[in-house]
Structures are given as C-alpha cells and as structure tokens.
Ligand SMILES: Nc1ncnc2c1ncn2[C@@H]1O[C@H](COP(=O)(O)OP(=O)(O)OC[C@H]2O[C@@H]([n+]3cccc(C(=O)O)c3)[C@H](O)[C@@H]2O)[C@@H](O)[C@H]1O
C-alpha cells in the first residue's frame with residue numbers, strides 16, 4: 427500500500443508539473459473516493475492543495491464528513507453553497523421552483539456540472555489542476571455525469587476498482603465510518619450507487635479483475651460499458 431500511495435503521489439506531482447501548474451483542487455463530498463484523493467493530494471502538494479465543499483440540497487452529514495476529512499489530512503477548504511444557484515437555474519430552465527420530490531436525471535446532473543464550474547474557477551485562479559475522484563469501477567460502466575464529475579484534468583484513482591480504493595483509503599487513515607458508508611452520488615434522497623447501477627461493487631469489481639460473473643451480471647456490465655463508451659472518448663469529429 428505504501429508503494430502504491432508513493433507512486434500515485436509522484437504521478438500527481440508529475441502531471442501538475444507537466445501542465446505547468448503549481449497545485450491541485452478537488453471536491454470533498456464526505457465519501458471515500460474524495461477522501462482518498464484528498465489524502466494523496468495533500469501528500470503531493472502539502473502547501474498547494476484546496477478542497478471544495480459544495481452542498482447542493484445535500485444531506486448535512488456529507489459536509490460534516492467532508493470537514494472531518496479536511497481536518498484529518500490538514501487540507502484547507504472553501505465551502506460554496508450551491509443551493510441558491512441551483513434553484514435559480516432550475517427555475518430559469520423549467521419555469522417552476524425546484525421540487526425535490528420530482529425525479530429528473532437532467533436536473534440531477536446539473537449538480538455535478540455546477541461543482542465542475544466551481545472547481546475550474548479555482549483551478550484557473552490559482553493555476554492548479556482539477557483532480558477527479560472517479561475510480562476504475564465507475565469509469566468502466568460510465569457511472570458519472572459527463573462534463574460534471576467526469577469533467578476533470580487527472581484521475582489518480584482511475585486504475586483502481588472501488589474495493590482497492592477502500593483498501594488504500596484504510597491504509598491512508600480515512601475513518602472507517604466514511605469507508606463503510608454506502609457509496610452515493612447524493613443527487614437525490616436515498617440514492618445509492620449499487621441501487622441505481624443494479625450491480626454491487628463486489629460483482630462489478632470481481633468481473634473487472636477476473637472477467638468472471640454470472641451471465642446476467644456480465645451482460646449488465648457489458649451493456650453499461652458499451653452504452654457509456656462516448657463518455658470515455660473525446661467528442662466525435664467528422665473524418666473529412
Ligand atoms: N452515443 C453517444 N455519443 C455521444 N454522446 C452521447 C451518446 N449517448 C449519449 N450522449 C450524451 O450523454 C448524455 C448522457 O450522459 P450524462 O449527461 O452523463 O447522463 P447519464 O449517464 O444519463 O446520467 C449520469 C449517471 O451518473 C450517475 N452519477 C452522476 C454523478 C456522480 C455519480 C457518483 O457516483 O458520484 C454518479 C448518475 O446518478 C446517473 O446515473 C446525453 O444527454 C448526451 O448528451
């Protein structure tokens with residue numbers, strides 16, 4: 427684990443240097459992926475890393491957990507309350523006030539896209555890179571918002587499946603309560619990654635690492651992977 431952590435830290439330093447930048451900014455959600463990224467980023471740039479806490483009709487526990495992570499790893503944070511911005515945008519788009527009871531993926535995806543905008547503001551302002559928190563499991567099945575949480579400069583966890591991220595998190599000192607929280611994008615009340623994907627991370631990770639799964643599970647993973655190929659590519663350009 428120490429060797430892996432060291433390699434990832436050096437990789438982050440290298441990418442920032444290559445980009446002619448001087449530090450890193452990332453969203454701190456109170457979940458295990460961003461806690462792991464925060465720990466690595468602090469090791470890489472102890473004096474030039476910034477965590478953004480960006481509640482958007484979020485559960486108050488998320489921001490509490492995010493602040494706890496920031497304290498443990500001595501990370502400076504800024505909090506940007508996105509509720510009023512989101513409400514204004516929803517009303518401008520739909521003509522109606524935001525109603526949390528009305529389920530809409532299009533409206534839900536605005537939340538990570540607003541966070542991306544805030545992260546790039548600070549990246550531009552401070553000459554930092556935006557560090558994404560996506561892991562190999564989420565990337566493989568496209569479980570992220572295109573140009574939302576997917577809109578980042580580097581993805582240090584992109585080659586680790588969720589189970590491996592949890593192991594690294596534990597080694598780096600992320601609190602157990604955060605590691606064991608059911609993974610959630612927090613886009614609506616009661617949302618969980620596993621519930622929405624219709625897969626468990628145990629199933630998904632086992633398939634990604636071994637190529638083995640019961641036929642129905644393998645079919646589901648392949649369908650999600652194929653359907654999300656566009657999210658892992660640059661926009662199509664005509665060949666003429
Ligand atoms: N073939 C194709 N070629 C090029 N572009 C294509 C395309 N098919 C769709 N598109 C475009 O992609 C859009 C759909 O993609 P997108 O906007 O991402 O939307 P979509 O994949 O429908 O939704 C995002 C999913 O990620 C989940 N999520 C979001 C954020 C964070 C997390 C988390 O784990 O924390 C999870 C979220 O709960 C939801 O299930 C379409 O509206 C269209 O613009």
Ligand SMILES: Nc1ncnc2c1ncn2[C@@H]1O[C@H](COP(=O)(O)OP(=O)(O)OP(=O)(O)O)[C@@H](O)[C@H]1O
Nearest residue numbers: 453454455457458459460479480481559609610611
């Ligand atoms: N309220 C928030 N404030 C700041 N950043 C956020 C917030 N919600 C989500 N994000 C950003 O979006 C990323 C994607 O969310 P995702 O849920 O996949 O990761 P996580 O919360 O770190 O871990 P988990 O998947 O276990 O919930 C987060 O890691 C974080 O960088």
Ligand SMILES: [Mg+2]
Nearest residue numbers: 455457610611
């Ligand atoms: Mg989360």
